[in-house]
Amino acid sequence: MTSERECINLIRQYAGNRENDFLVKGIGDDCAVLQKDEAAYLLLTTDTLVEGIHFDLAWHPPYLLGRKSASVNLSDIAAMGGLPRACLLSIAFPGVVPAWFEEFIAGFTEALKEADTQLVGGDTVKGHNDIVITVTLIGEADKKNVCFRSTSQPGDLVWVTGFLGNGAAGLELCRNGLHAAGASAEKWQPLIKAHLDPEPLIGLGAVLAASGFVRAMMDISDGLATDLAHLCKESGVGAEVQQDKLPVLPLLEQAAAELDADPLDWLLKGGEDYQLLFTTRPSDEQQLRNLVAEQSGAKITVIGHITDGSGVYLSSGGTRREISYQGYDHFQKTNQ
Amino acid sequence: MTSERECINLIRQYAGNRENDFLVKGIGDDCAVLQKDEAAYLLLTTDTLVEGIHFDLAWHPPYLLGRKSASVNLSDIAAMGGLPRACLLSIAFPGVVPAWFEEFIAGFTEALKEADTQLVGGDTVKGHNDIVITVTLIGEADKKNVCFRSTSQPGDLVWVTGFLGNGAAGLELCRNGLHAAGASAEKWQPLIKAHLDPEPLIGLGAVLAASGFVRAMMDISDGLATDLAHLCKESGVGAEVQQDKLPVLPLLEQAAAELDADPLDWLLKGGEDYQLLFTTRPSDEQQLRNLVAEQSGAKITVIGHITDGSGVYLSSGGTRREISYQGYDHFQKTNQ
Numbered sequence: 001m002t003s004e005r006e007c008i009n010l011i012r013q014y015a016g017n018r019e020n021d022f023l024v025k026g027i028g029d030d031c032a033v034l035q036k037d038e039a040a041y042l043l044l045t046t047d048t049l050v051e052g053i054h055f056d057l058a059w060h061p062p063y064l065l066g067r068k069s070a071s072v073n074l075s076d077i078a079a080m081g082g083l084p085r086a087c088l089l090s091i092a093f094p095g096v097v098p099a100w101f102e103e104f105i106a107g108f109t110e111a112l113k114e115a116d117t118q119l120v121g122g123d124t125v126k127g128h129n130d131i132v133i134t135v136t137l138i139g140e141a142d143k144k145n146v147c148f149r150s151t152s153q154p155g156d157l158v159w160v161t162g163f164l165g166n167g168a169a170g171l172e173l174c175r176n177g178l179h180a181a182g183a184s185a186e187k188w189q190p191l192i193k194a195h196l197d198p199e200p201l202i203g204l205g206a207v208l209a210a211s212g213f214v215r216a217m218m219d220i221s222d223g224l225a226t227d228l229a230h231l232c233k234e235s236g237v238g239a240e241v242q243q244d245k246l247p248v249l250p251l252l253e254q255a256a257a258e259l260d261a262d263p264l265d266w267l268l269k270g271g272e273d274y275q276l277l278f279t280t281r282p283s284d285e286q287q288l289r290n291l292v293a294e295q296s297g298a299k300i301t302v303i304g305h306i307t308d309g310s311g312v313y314l315s316s317g318g319t320r321r322e323i324s325y326q327g328y329d330h331f332q333k334t335n336q
Numbered sequence: 337m338t339s340e341r342e343c344i345n346l347i348r349q350y351a352g353n354r355e356n357d358f359l360v361k362g363i364g365d366d367c368a369v370l371q372k373d374e375a376a377y378l379l380l381t382t383d384t385l386v387e388g389i390h391f392d393l394a395w396h397p398p399y400l401l402g403r404k405s406a407s408v409n410l411s412d413i414a415a416m417g418g419l420p421r422a423c424l425l426s427i428a429f430p431g432v433v434p435a436w437f438e439e440f441i442a443g444f445t446e447a448l449k450e451a452d453t454q455l456v457g458g459d460t461v462k463g464h465n466d467i468v469i470t471v472t473l474i475g476e477a478d479k480k481n482v483c484f485r486s487t488s489q490p491g492d493l494v495w496v497t498g499f500l501g502n503g504a505a506g507l508e509l510c511r512n513g514l515h516a517a518g519a520s521a522e523k524w525q526p527l528i529k530a531h532l533d534p535e536p537l538i539g540l541g542a543v544l545a546a547s548g549f550v551r552a553m554m555d556i557s558d559g560l561a562t563d564l565a566h567l568c569k570e571s572g573v574g575a576e577v578q579q580d581k582l583p584v585l586p587l588l589e590q591a592a593a594e595l596d597a598d599p600l601d602w603l604l605k606g607g608e609d610y611q612l613l614f615t616t617r618p619s620d621e622q623q624l625r626n627l628v629a630e631q632s633g634a635k636i637t638v639i640g641h642i643t644d645g646s647g648v649y650l651s652s653g654g655t656r657r658e659i660s661y662q663g664y665d666h667f668q669k670t671n672q
Contacts, residue, residue: 007460010438011425014445015455022421023456032456034422034474037373044457046472048426052464085358086370089347090384090470102346109350119351120359120368121380124343128388129465134426136382136472138370 028234029149030079030218031139041146043139045076051130059174062100064196065133066107072221073137074115074200075274079219080148081209082141083202084117090134092127115202145209147217147278150234156215156279156306158239161204162299163249164224165263168270170195172259191255198274205276207295213288217278223327225268227277229312232324241304241323243316268314269327279306364570365485366415366554367475377482379475381412387466395510398436400532401469402443408557409473410451410536411610415555416484417545418477419538420453426470428463451538481545483614486570488552492615492642494575497540498635499585500560501599504606506531508595527591534610541612543631549624553614559663561604563613564648568660577640577659579652604650605663615642 012027019026024041025033031043049055049072055065070087077084089108093101112118117137170191178184179192201219208214216235220227224241232239246267256263280288285302292300312324348363355362360377361369367379385391385408391401406423413420425444429437448454453473506527514520515528537555544550552571556563560577568575582603592599616624621638628636640651648660 007437010434011441011455011458011460014438014441016445023454026454026456027458032422032424034456042378042474044422044424044472044474046424046426046457046459046470048428048459048461048468048470050428050461050463050468053428053462086368086380088368088380088382088472090382092384092386092389092468098346101343102350105347105350109352118359118362119347120362120370121382122347122363123382123384123470124347125384125386126389127386127466127468130463132384132386132428132463132468132470134382134384134459134468134470136380136424138378138380138474 030076039143040140041143043077043080043082043141045073046134046136047073049133059179060196062103063107066104067111067197069133069135070108070111071198071200073135074202075219077137077139078200078202078205079217079276080141081145081205082139084115084137084139086120086138087112087117088136089119089122092125093131094127094129147209147214149216149218149231152216152231152235152237152279152306154237154306154308157282157285157302158304158306159278159300159302161201161276163247164273165252165266165270166191166194166249167198167272168266169252169255172261173255176259188255190251201276204296204298208278211288211291213280213284214278215280217276220273220275220277222271223269225312225323226325226327229324232312238307238309239304239312240307241314243314245303247301268323366412375479376476377479379413379416379418379477381409382470382472383409385469395515396532398439399443402440403447403533405469405471406444406447407534407536409471410538411555413473413475414536414538414541415553415612416477417481417541418475420451420473420475422456422474423448423453424472425455425458428461428468430463430465483545483550483553485552485554485567488567488571488573488615488642490573490642490644492551493618493621493638494640494642495614495636495638497537497612499583500609501588501602501606502527502530502585503534503608504602505588505591508597509591512595524591526587537612540632540634544614547624547627549616549620551615553612556609556611556613558607559605561648561659562661562663565660568648574643574645574647575640576643576649576651579650581639583637604659607663
């Protein structure tokens, strides 16, 4: 057992996923989905961040780490087209530094407030070696709007919001000390911010969900190559992505040149984009573009289409290669 | 900032606890309480267990650790008089041993099944040094039956279920290697089981809540001295406990003699009893005894009464001393 995916398969096997009058969707989506009342579902999601694996205190200020701990979970609610309602925080730390903890909590609760939700409980315990942060969010979604991963169809267009790879580029810039170097830090700020303080796309997720055009949706937390493979597996389909359609910020290409890195790795494999990945019927393309332009102004890009069969393929010029699950896996790669 | 309590105070300050049309009760009880529908509340609780702090792999078999990870959270639902409905599991581990993880998950899901609930999601991540387990449970309670900590009144009787201190005694027996020594392990089995595989009192909690006699309730996870102080603080009252009324298993006194320990420390300060602590009007005593005898058969004991003022006092013979918050604090004492 070497990957997060294999652990999850074992958990799914034991969990059994007995859907009943309360459980609508168990393991296998951005959130678990439960019945709330006649009109709404409850959404539940949890994420754990481990010091030295998911964050590095050398460059992550506590206020921004607090914000990010909330935001990565808010993103899972956004990915279902829901709105966050309440949050639980569990944190284990070995040495409690009051100023550090207060800044962390200030950032954490600020990000929740921006998303119109709040902290309602949790657990604070003495850790042994590392800081470990687990956040659980409870959200709500209209039954008629909720977006699953499992409902895309062959022929659908594959879309992403914003730009890809910025979080991965920001992480590499921080690793190389370029977050702290005056004018240089300012130049790279959009990428560094994408790593240190990503924005959860709750408003955009809600607009997409309410549009009625989205057939399947999730957020990109482990990289496009892995997350699109998850969406395809849950939907029982495949996908083909066109390399020249991937939305790239010019600054990311500059950063790749500066660090002698391959920008395509960041676009496909870099975790922590927190952009939304979704599919629609081809015939709905223009209507969706008009609606998003009007209601959000966000950038949305068609990057490929859903196919019969299985697997995620990248096409470029005349070549075509499989990229399924080539994204970030916290069991195989660490931040250090 | 040296204690869990001080961290929680800081969290409460930032969380703000803005109760609204969705949030009924925020930080400060066994569970957060949210609106579900006309008849029911949602209950939310989370607990984190850290290797080397809350459990020791030297004596905790993975199957039983899985059960306990579920049970300590189920106990929080029981303490509100609710029923568990769905569970999330986050686990971080540095080295993944397939057989260990499979046994853990088997025990975890078995304990959920016994409580008529199931695992619906979570997160599995690479840890850096220690195994860290965070469980979140979602439960439900009838609005008319839910039991808070904050509603006890001066003059109420203070009750506990079962026996106190068994979990603390079991931990000491394990620390001293007496869990593995053949006939000795069999002799101490009830105490060792209380530590390795405590039972969540969901059925009993539901009987107490539905009785209509319980004014306030919580579970004992940090020791009677600390948890009764929590109940008193939330209710704005004090309490007096009579030492000679504390329910002690004779086997615990034998274990204390064997280990040269003070049994009173285990009764008052030992964490992880997972018994229920509750209060009732004195006039309801006999009716409650009759009802519990009929519907559950569980042992329930009056150990003292609620007073005006504040603080928890222990009286014995003619003496009286304050014991508020003298229980287990994971920031001040570790398992090692």
